[in-house]
Every structure is written in C-alpha cells, then in structure tokens.
Amino acid sequence: MENMINISEVNSMKDERFEWVFGNVIELSSEAAACVKNMRPFKDVTDLCAAFYKYLDEVTFEEKIKVLKSHPDLAGRLAAQGKLTPESACEQRSAGLNDLTPEQKSVIDSRNKRYKEKFGFPFIICARENKVQSIIEGLNKRYNNSLEEEINIGINEVKKICQLRILDIVKN
Numbered sequence: 001m002e003n004m005i006n007i008s009e010v011n012s013m014k015d016e017r018f019e020w021v022f023g024n025v026i027e028l029s030s031e032a033a034a035c036v037k038n039m040r041p042f043k044d045v046t047d048l049c050a051a052f053y054k055y056l057d058e059v060t061f062e063e064k065i066k067v068l069k070s071h072p073d074l075a076g077r078l079a080a081q082g083k084l085t086p087e088s089a090c091e092q093r094s095a096g097l098n099d100l101t102p103e104q105k106s107v108i109d110s111r112n113k114r115y116k117e118k119f120g121f122p123f124i125i126c127a128r129e130n131k132v133q134s135i136i137e138g139l140n141k142r143y144n145n146s147l148e149e150e151i152n153i154g155i156n157e158v159k160k161i162c163q164l165r166i167l168d169i170v171k172n
C-alpha cells in the first residue's frame with residue numbers, strides 16, 4: 001500500500017509518533033508500544049514483531065489477563081453498536097462475522113458468554129485467519145481447556161493479530 005512505512009522510518013520516528021502508529025497493534029495496549037519503542041533499532045519487520053511478542057511473553061500474569069480482556073467479543077455488543085476499533089472491525093468483517101445467519105449469531109453469542117463466564121476474559125482468535133465455521137469450532141473446543149491453556153492460546157492469537165496489524169503498517 002502507498003502509505004506504508006519502512007523499517008528505517010520506524011527506527012527514526014519520534015517516540016510519540018511511534019506510540020501513536022503502533023498503539024493498537026495489540027488491541028488498546030498503548031503500554032506495549034510505549035515499551036517496544038525503547039527496543040529500537042529493529043533490523044526488519046520480523047524483528048519488530050518479535051519485540052511485541054517479547055513484550056507479551058514478559059509481562060506479568062495480571063498484564064496478560066488485561067491484554068486478553070481488552071479484546072472485544074467476536075460479533076458482540078460493540079460490533080452491533082459500531083464501536084469496534086477500525087482494525088477489529090476489519091478483521092471481524094474478513095472472517096464473515098458481519099454476515100451471520102440468526103442461528104450462527106445465537107450460537108456464537110451463547111458460546112462467547114459461557115466462555116467468558118468460565119475464564120473471565122473473552123474468547124480470542126485471529127479472525128483474519130479464520131471463518132465463521134472454524135470460529136464456532138474453536139469456541140466449542142477451547143471451552144474445555146484449562147485456564148492456563150487458554151491464557152497461552154489467547155496470547156498466541158494476540159501475537160498473530162499483532163503481526164498482521166504490523167504488516168499493514170510496515171513494508172516487509
């Protein structure tokens with residue numbers, strides 16, 4: 001895309017600009033961008049992604065839960081109200097979540113609710129790598145996991161979302 005930036009611009013941009021540009025590569029986590037800006041310079045976009053992964057791996061248990069909780073439900077209330085971040089809105093649309101049948105919508109709503117009741121954070125999956133059917137399968141299967149497994153899987157999905165968001169901003 002025309003307005004993408006390259007890695008040397010990433011390395012030389014002012015701190016505030018870095019925090020603004022990368023402030024939502026992890027949903028609503030300005031803390032991540034604030035921390036990663038200090039890990040510059042980066043060799044390439046892979047190296048930049050790795051810095052965000054490192055952030056996610058190294059934050060405390062509480063911070064990980066906070067990151068998970070910052071994500072909107074798939075096809076949930078915020079989506080219905082048009083209140084998603086632009087990135088999340090795009091991702092949810094790409095998975096087909098804007099075109100659910102009433103049956104699919106009610107299955108996703110009820111599964112999201114019971115998942116959140118069990119784990120205390122929303123079910124998270126990289127929407128751009130999935131379609132409605134695989135999301136429903138994930139909701140059914142992952143509900144049976146332990147809390148520890150779901151924190152790990154959730155953070156791993158956040159990494160995939162983060163990578164795709166970065167690749168929309170920085171030339172590879």
Ligand SMILES: NC(=O)N[C@H]1NC(=O)NC1=O
Nearest residue numbers: 072088091124125126127
């Ligand atoms: N709940 C959830 O997975 N939300 C997200 N997934 C994704 O790809 N974008 C999101 O906002």
